[in-house]
Amino acid sequence: MVEITRRAALGAIASIPALGAATAAAPLPATTPPETPCERVTRLAKELATAMADWNADIGGQWKAHVYAAGSRDHPIEFESLDELTPAEIAQRHADRLAASLKGMHGGDWRTTVDHSHGFALVVQHREGVQS
Incomplete structure (x- = not known):
């Protein structure tokens, strides 16, 4: 059985601020600024363009997407054949x-x-x- 003495307890409590200081001194990972709505739309549009190219190759045709703001109509995403x-x-x-x-x-x-x-x-x- 481990015996806890007053000296051991005080020594353990005294070391807590030193641990906190050591962890506070560690550099935090750099955070990127949040994406603006315009940046997000542009990024997603580029992803959609790539996905559409893959889809067109898969189905053998030329299609385009019409994307409207959510809530602006019953069906905010529509596809149209260009064939x-x-x-x-x-x-x-x-x-x-x-x-x-x-x-x-x-x-x-x-x-x-x-x-x-x-x-x-x-x-x-x-x-x-x-x-x-």
Whole structure:
């Protein structure tokens, strides 16, 4: 069993300030200043550009990203194809966007049909129990 004497206790207490001084004298690692919002946006945009190049190579096409401020719209991140689209693909894309807008306004599932042989485009909400 270890015997603690008054002298040992006082000696231990006296050494505490010396330990504190030794650790305070050690140099602190340099800290970098915080990133400004502009620097952060620029850094993230460069990362996105690199990721988009990899993605385009992977899927075999040319796409670009539209990024809006969070909270400014329902879908702040959108992707757009830069490949040449046929008029039929453009019509289908517009119908799909209209369906997405209607879903955002009214909820539910929306179905699109673009029938070129009969000359009509249909965007309709799918309702349970209703035969379509």
